[in-house]
Amino acid sequence: MDRRWNFPTHVPQASELDRGPAVLHYHRAVTNQQLLLSIDADLPGANAAIRLVNDFLLRRRRKSFSNVLFWNSRYAMHPELGSGVGSRGSTLRRKQEMLSHLVNLLGIESIADVGGGDGRTASALPRDIAVHAFDIAATARELYLEAVPQATWSLHDILKASPAARTDLVVCLDVLIHMSDVDEYLRAVENLCKCPVPLLISGFDAAPVETGTMTYFHEPLSQSLARCRRVVIPIGAYRGLCVLVAFPPSTGIHPRDVSDRTLSQAVPLLRDPSGLLEALVRSRKVLGFFPDHLPRCLEYPWVAAQLGTAPPGGGRVLDAGAGVSVLPVLLAERSWDVVTADPHPVVRNGMRRETWNEWGFLDYHELDPRIRSLHVPYEDTADETLDAVVSVSVVEHLPAAVRRVWFGTAARQLSMGGRIILTVDTVPFETTLWNYSEGCKVEDQTVHGEVCSIAGELEDAGFKVTLCEHLPWLPQSRVGMARYVAVRR
Known part of the structure; x- marks a missing residue:
């Protein structure tokens, strides 16, 4: 038979046999992409035929790729x-x-x-x-x-x-x-x-x-x-x-649990959505629900990321106005010594979990022995020595005078370099602070303050504000959000 009709590419060939092969006999002479291997440079006709076949295979592959054929060949020939x-x-x-x-x-x-x-x-x-x-x-x-x-x-x-x-x-x-x-x-x-x-x-x-x-x-x-x-x-x-x-x-695991719609709207607003995943899973496991309020999807991961893991020698953080939140658990899992303070008259411990919402006092020690909870206003915790104070959407629910007392308390508790990390609700598309607490107006708006008011009050209390950012609008939410990080001078 003329070698043109059975041209081997898997063994050396004499150059005089290179007469434009029509049928290539390649055995296992294929690349790891399952294309034909080129052969000796002195066989231009054979290499031209190989290129023609490979070009055809690639064009065909762009239209229809056989996963069964390719992967069976890959694992057999190039494991x-x-x-x-x-x-x-x-x-x-x-x-x-x-x-x-x-x-x-x-x-x-x-x-x-x-x-x-x-x-x-x-x-x-x-x-x-x-x-x-x-x-x-x-x-x-x-x-x-x-x-x-x-x-x-x-x-x-x-x-x-x-x-x-x-x-x-x-x-x-x-x-x-x-x-x-x-x-x-x-x-x-x-x-x-x-x-x-x-x-x-x-x-x-x-x-x-x-x-x-x-x-x-x-x-x-x-x-x-x-x-x-x-x-x-x-x-x-x-x-x-x-x-x-x-x-x-979602299968409705709790009447207050976050909806699929809220989660889907929150994800594009996050720099690192994996933090939300952690907060969501831990909250559902520990509390039975994650609150159906879009700002929480942003706040809990953000505060946890700002604090990070506790320093090698350990660190103590106090969550002021903790309510019912996954944040203390997230911080404890990052090796922080966590203290919570909240004076709310409703004590959630002992109540059926399907009745829980974000408001109320929760003794977190019953859920996580690494956490100590105080059923008192934050300003009554002055004896605590801390490395950080955090508060999620709380200070806007306080009168401005009490808010300033809080900042003074934090300044006394924190050593030099200690941080206070806050999130605050604002009126949508305005810089004014949200002025309601559990449906009741807190005080006259002119007294209550604006986004810049909190930054100024922190500076007056002895802090250097290193971050102040304002998100004036959030989807499916009645509030905007301000976020602050300040360091004790």
């Missing part, structure tokens, strides 16, 4: 590459960190890992976490089970059905970006969302600058998830992909 650059090095470590953090935060005991490839991401999980792997590539099975010994593995196509497993969390990282057909992409999202549990998922949330030979953008992933009535909170990103946690629709 050391795993799922590509996103499954190795710093990107792998980032994915492992996000998965481990979410598992710890949500108290997850089992996950369904859809399209987990060689299992490297799930391999970082503790061995007591049950893992159920689902993949279309049969050649990935041995690799996955070697990486995650406690796992079970099923051959499964997410386009055909939702994962059939009882689980606490569905994980689907770097899968949807390889679906070339928009209908298949949407069907995969729909099947993933049929599982009535949180979903950790990654994909394009905006059109990328460019896509590779096997990645595709159809629409923002958050938009696809919202169509399935998922509440989406971004928690990170890598290599142009956004990592999202998508919660199923």
